Amino acid sequence: MTDLAMSTARGQSRIGKVALRWLLYIALGLFALYYLMPLFVMITTSLKSLEEIRTGDLISLPREVTFDAWKTAWATACTGIQCEGVRPFFWNSVLIAVPAVMISTLIGALNGYVVAQWQFRGSNLFFAALLFGCFIPFQVVLLPMARVLGLMGVAGTIPGLIFVHVIYGLGFTTLFFRNYYVSIPSELTKAAKVDGAGFFRIFWSIFLPLSLPIIVVTVIWQFTQIWNDFLFGVSFSQAGTQPITVALNNIVNSTTGVKEYNVDMATAIIAALPTLLVYVVAGKYFIRGLTAGSVKG
Amino acid sequence: MTKWLEDHLPKVVLAPSFIAVLIFVYGFIGWTAWVSLTRSKLLPKYDIHGFIQYERLFAAPRWDVAMNNLFIFGALFIVISMILGLLLAILLDQNIRTEGAIRTIYLYPMALSMIVTGTAWKWILNPGLGIEATVKGWGFESFTFDWLVNPNMAIYTIVIAAIWQSSGFVMALFLAGLRSVDTEIIRAAQVDGIPTWRVYTAIIIPSMAPIFLSAFIVLSHLAIKSFDLVIALTGGGPGFASDLPATYMYAMAFSRGDIGQAASSAMIMMAVVFTIVVPYLYSELRAKND
Numbered sequence: 197m198t199d200l201a202m203s204t205a206r207g208q209s210r211i212g213k214v215a216l217r218w219l220l221y222i223a224l225g226l227f228a229l230y231y232l233m234p235l236f237v238m239i240t241t242s243l244k245s246l247e248e249i250r251t252g253d254l255i256s257l258p259r260e261v262t263f264d265a266w267k268t269a270w271a272t273a274c275t276g277i278q279c280e281g282v283r284p285f286f287w288n289s290v291l292i293a294v295p296a297v298m299i300s301t302l303i304g305a306l307n308g309y310v311v312a313q314w315q316f317r318g319s320n321l322f323f324a325a326l327l328f329g330c331f332i333p334f335q336v337v338l339l340p341m342a343r344v345l346g347l348m349g350v351a352g353t354i355p356g357l358i359f360v361h362v363i364y365g366l367g368f369t370t371l372f373f374r375n376y377y378v379s380i381p382s383e384l385t386k387a388a389k390v391d392g393a394g395f396f397r398i399f400w401s402i403f404l405p406l407s408l409p410i411i412v413v414t415v416i417w418q419f420t421q422i423w424n425d426f427l428f429g430v431s432f433s434q435a436g437t438q439p440i441t442v443a444l445n446n447i448v449n450s451t452t453g454v455k456e457y458n459v460d461m462a463t464a465i466i467a468a469l470p471t472l473l474v475y476v477v478a479g480k481y482f483i484r485g486l487t488a489g490s491v492k493g
Numbered sequence: 494m495t496k497w498l499e500d501h502l503p504k505v506v507l508a509p510s511f512i513a514v515l516i517f518v519y520g521f522i523g524w525t526a527w528v529s530l531t532r533s534k535l536l537p538k539y540d541i542h543g544f545i546q547y548e549r550l551f552a553a554p555r556w557d558v559a560m561n562n563l564f565i566f567g568a569l570f571i572v573i574s575m576i577l578g579l580l581l582a583i584l585l586d587q588n589i590r591t592e593g594a595i596r597t598i599y600l601y602p603m604a605l606s607m608i609v610t611g612t613a614w615k616w617i618l619n620p621g622l623g624i625e626a627t628v629k630g631w632g633f634e635s636f637t638f639d640w641l642v643n644p645n646m647a648i649y650t651i652v653i654a655a656i657w658q659s660s661g662f663v664m665a666l667f668l669a670g671l672r673s674v675d676t677e678i679i680r681a682a683q684v685d686g687i688p689t690w691r692v693y694t695a696i697i698i699p700s701m702a703p704i705f706l707s708a709f710i711v712l713s714h715l716a717i718k719s720f721d722l723v724i725a726l727t728g729g730g731p732g733f734a735s736d737l738p739a740t741y742m743y744a745m746a747f748s749r750g751d752i753g754q755a756a757s758s759a760m761i762m763m764a765v766v767f768t769i770v771v772p773y774l775y776s777e778l779r780a781k782n783d
Contacts, residue, residue: 479597
């Protein structure tokens with residue numbers, strides 16, 4: 197608005213302003229192309245036949261659209277010795293992510309509620325200790341965790357992976373809820389206590405109904421983290437329990453037979469679809485989680 | 494009994510998480526630290542033998558490559574992501590009509606797994622059929638772009654893919670920062686006829702110092718933990734030319750059966766993270782308590 201006032205004051209710079217505006221939009225458009233290019237290449241490659249991939253080039257559209265690569269990727273592509281596509285691994289990831297997200301969110305909500313509203317001597321220390329846990333490189337816990345999972349009898353199983361994701365997700369889920377509940381006036385809790393409501397009653401009837409936004413943020417954050425995890429998946433799974441990220445890497449790097457780039461790309465898109473979908477549907481909450489998780493952390 | 498429970502309920506609720514953190518974070522760090530001081534090979538041993546694993550680590554050429562790569566990768570990744578992120582944020586802050594859509598496009602890579610990102614860029618950068626072949630197909634026969642298979646350049650392909658993945662996120666951080674600058678000051682500067690670029694360099698950017706710090710912390714944290722991307726893109730190769738500490742640790746732990754080396758390299762990684770993060774967290778927590 198002030199721009200407009202200034203440019204009319206100096207009439208001849210008006211054309212300059214318009215040119216600058218165009219330049220701005222062109223620059224923004226070029227950057228958009230840069231970010232979209234890999235996705236575009238993945239999609240077009242997955243729709244081409246191998247023959248066309250060998251003769252054509254990277255950025256051309258498919259002459260003949262075929263979904264064969266998608267069928268192969270889903271049902272028959274080989275990951276090492278078995279050739280059942282990524283379907284079983286996709287379901288492994290679902291079976292790991294859904295309970296792990298639910299459990300870690302629930303515990304995080306309760307922890308955050310205590311740390312924000314029921315402080316006692318040492319509760320802040322606990323919170324600080326938990327926060328440091330968010331920052332450790334997981335390499336430092338891989339070796340002992342492998343042994344403990346073995347001792348617990350869940351090495352290489354899906355419950356084992358759920359357990360690992362819950363434990364190392366607690367830091368962030370607690371952080372999210374704590375930062376959210378801290379902004380709710382503590383007088384509310386006090387008044388409810390005077391009226392005779394207990395710990396869980398106050399949580400259930402006052403805090404939980406207010407929590408929808410932060411639950412969405414936490415669920416999205418946890419789901420993205422766990423679905424996209426590779427380190428825990430590759431370290432603590434075995435042939436039948438691998439998550440989809442590990443299966444994708446195995447398919448892409450399997451050295452037997454002809455290299456099927458179109459199948460690789462279809463598999464990669466399948467692996468990316470759930471988190472992309474979440475991002476497109478609830479991008480606002482996704483971004484809020486990202487910034488809250490990393491800035492405040 | 495019920496009275497006691499009612500009074501101590503907050504502690505009871507927190508207790509399982511507290512015990513879990515104590516064991517699975519601090520206990521495990523202690524275990525790894527202990528084992529890094531032993532002669533453990535395929536199986537962990539618990540007799541302390543001083544710093545022998547660290548001596549072996551620092552003498553290993555492969556670790557040397559991994560640490561060098563971490564500095565190259567970390568420096569380029571952090572600096573370029575910050576510059577690109579700031580640039581994009583400033584461009585987007587000019588009352589752009591389609592801002593929401595453009596922001597969505599810039600940020601979507603952050604929703605992808607590093608394995609997906611690595612797979613996509615591996616295909617784009619592969620010399621046989623990717624960019625190199627495409628440009629050659631346009632008639633530039635002498636064009637070569639073989640970084641993916643060139644031991645001297647492979648680490649830079651990881652930089653390229655990592656920047657693509659994370660720069661949009663840095664943009665989002667900076668954009669939030671730009672929006673939080675006091676608009677009164679900006680308007681006053683504009684009324685005084687100060688050119689826009691001066692408003693940015695003299696007023697807006699200096700006031701965003703905390704955001705720069707946050708972005709730096711997040712990016713350096715990402716850089717040190719980088720593992721998936723290397724595995725998917727180069728597998729640490731050719732040879733071990735693009736190894737990072739995280740892939741070194743993994744190779745020692747799970748394919749070489751050298752637990753002592755795995756533990757000591759993990760401890761060094763943690764030391765690097767902590768020298769960056771601890772002062773930051775400390776100042777943050779103190780600022781909150783004041």
